[in-house]
């Protein structure tokens with residue numbers, strides 16, 4: 001995440017979730033078009049999203065003259081929770097925060113995000129549903145609709161699930177990032193012919209996606225990940241099916257992107273860290289051979305990954321200083337780095353066909 005400064009003369013630092021500047025006491029909001037926090041003035045060009053005004057769950061803004069009352073992120077909601085319960089309102093606010101952060105990073109990567117209502121074929125929509133009132137609902141992605149379980153925003157519920165499933169990490173943002181991978185796969189990659197180099201590269205890195213998906217998931221939930229999964233996957237769940245491997249890899253890629261952008265915004269430079277760079281073997285051939293990259297791109301990827309490996313080591317040590325477990329409980333080995341390389345290529349080089 002970038003660093004934000006109040007856009008009046010006060011010069012105060014603002015955060016992605018800010019809705020008020022604590023120095024000049026002005027109301028502020030995030031404008032996804034300008035990628036900046038803007039001050040909301042009476043008769044100004046921007047107004048607060050109606051979900052912020054009415055429910056306090058959104059700090060994004062819309063153009064005052066637009067007839068839309070919801071921001072671009074809230075326009076993507078197809079189902080929102082029953083707000084007659086105060087608890088649901090609190091949980092929904094957490095969900096929306098994570099959702100906006102996903103949208104922020106995808107837009108930053110140049111991925112266009114039409115809403116499903118404006119673009120039924122390629123658009124995206126969100127169903128935010130409580131499984132307490134709808135027990136049959138499951139989290140996932142289907143044809144441009146991402147469904148999340150509202151109850152996951154309850155920390156106790158989510159931690160219980162995390163332990164039951166033996167996961168190292170389970171976050172709302174992680175859920176949104178993961179499901180966005182399935183959406184992008186369907187929108188960009190499943191459309192490619194089987195011999196398209198990008199499609200072949202995905203198969204080489206993640207495996208044959210035509211494996212029976214529901215059988216693979218049943219097997220995973222019954223037996224767990226195979227012993228030694230750490231050698232090949234970023235998480236145990238990634239071992240369940242090639243689609244899930246891609247989704248876990250993409251979610252991890254977005255996590256690193258966001259983390260490194262935050263470092264940059266906050267002035268943390270790995271040059272200043274008293275750590276040796278982790279040397280990755282260039283001869284590992286990070287990108288599958290059917291895709292062409294320049295030495296410069298390969299170098300940029302390795303530098304990107306090395307920066308993250310340094311920063312995440314520091315994060316974990318600080319976390320231990322606070323008496324907490326590792327904040328970053330993941331290991332990136334060469335196999336995982338090769339998969340992240342493909343995610344990096346997809347985001348930085350291949351790009352969004354809709355945006356071209």
Ligand SMILES: [Zn+2]
Nearest residue numbers: 006010021024
């Ligand atoms: Zn201010």
Ligand SMILES: [Zn+2]
Nearest residue numbers: 049058071074
């Ligand atoms: Zn909104």
Ligand SMILES: [Zn+2]
Nearest residue numbers: 178182244247
């Ligand atoms: Zn998935």
